[in-house]
Amino acid sequence: MVKASGERQAWDPRRLRQSVRRAGVPEKVAREVVHTLDRHLRGKVTSARIFREVSDLLAAHEAVWAARYGLKQAIVALGPEGYRFERLVARMLEAQGFAVQVGQIVQGHCVTHEVDVVALKDDRHYMVECKFHTAAGRKCDVKTPLYVHARFRDIEAQWRGLPGHATRFHQAWLVNNTRFTTDALQYGQCVGMHLISWDFPEGGSLRQMVEQTRSWPVTCLYPLSKREMRFLLDRDILLCKDLVARPAVLEEAGIEAARRAAVLELAGMLSGEV
Numbered sequence: 001m002v003k004a005s006g007e008r009q010a011w012d013p014r015r016l017r018q019s020v021r022r023a024g025v026p027e028k029v030a031r032e033v034v035h036t037l038d039r040h041l042r043g044k045v046t047s048a049r050i051f052r053e054v055s056d057l058l059a060a061h062e063a064v065w066a067a068r069y070g071l072k073q074a075i076v077a078l079g080p081e082g083y084r085f086e087r088l089v090a091r092m093l094e095a096q097g098f099a100v101q102v103g104q105i106v107q108g109h110c111v112t113h114e115v116d117v118v119a120l121k122d123d124r125h126y127m128v129e130c131k132f133h134t135a136a137g138r139k140c141d142v143k144t145p146l147y148v149h150a151r152f153r154d155i156e157a158q159w160r161g162l163p164g165h166a167t168r169f170h171q172a173w174l175v176n177n178t179r180f181t182t183d184a185l186q187y188g189q190c191v192g193m194h195l196i197s198w199d200f201p202e203g204g205s206l207r208q209m210v211e212q213t214r215s216w217p218v219t220c221l222y223p224l225s226k227r228e229m230r231f232l233l234d235r236d237i238l239l240c241k242d243l244v245a246r247p248a249v250l251e252e253a254g255i256e257a258a259r260r261a262a263v264l265e266l267a268g269m270l271s272g273e274v
Contacts, residue, residue, distance in 0.1 A: 016034050017030045019069075023068040037050065041053070055222065066222060067221065068220070070222060071220060072198060074217050074219035078219055079134045088238065088239075089116075089128060090117045091239060092210065097121055100120075101118045104117075109157035115155070117130065123169055124168070127152050127171075127172050131175070133177060135178075139178060144174065144176075145184050145193055148193070149172060149193060171194055174195050178197065178198055214271050218232045218238065218242070220240065223259060241271035
């Protein structure tokens with residue numbers, strides 16, 4: 001198998017079954033899906049083809065399974081710019097009770113900085129930087145946490161001089177939609193940063209944050225075309241729960257009634273409204 005990064009990896013049915021299971025698919029169905037692929041996929045096959053095949057098989061069972069399975073690709077589809085990913089992170093923090101500000105110019109001790117997300121809850125104050133990759137196989141290397149930590153040190157020096165901030169807990173967060181290299185993880189953890197990637201940390205990874213807060217992006221709604229997804233995003237419909245709250249936008253997009261109903265049902269299932 002050829003991964004998105006270009007690396008070659010041996011076909012691993014067990015690993016694929018685990019990936020399918022994480023989408024909420026029952027063990028029996030996951031085994032059937034993997035067995036079907038194992039029978040007819042031979043030779044040099046890409047991870048992209050495996051994803052398409054699995055998605056089609058899951059959609060034939062339950063639409064919501066296919067939508068959940070496609071989350072990583074759905075987040076990539078928020079690009080190519082990174083600002084929608086920043087908003088996704090902000091919305092998840094809001095759902096956890098944080099007061100958030102997106103795209104803020106923050107005065108540091110030495111210079112000003114543009115910060116992706118500033119989050120505040122009780123006595124916790126976070127500078128959140130979001131690293132967005134449009135290629136699922138790319139990793140965030142050590143240069144990024146080095147850079148983010150240096151900026152945070154300048155901002156923290158300024159924050160601690162503000163009224164009420166001397167005893168407040170300040171921390172830099174780095175949220176990445178793919179994965180970190182070993183050096184990036186080691187450095188970030190060593191200096192006390194909070195690192196979040198697609199599958200790290202266990203219990204609080206990006207994937208798990210989406211699931212826990214039901215912050216499923218509308219790009220998970222695979223019955224929509226790319227043009228229709230872009231139409232929604234351009235109208236500030238970022239999450240499935242936003243679409244459930246503003247269903248009329250589907251008619252504005254020129255989507256026929258039967259497909260509108262199917263898309264809304266899927267959006268409601270993902271957002272917990274059905």
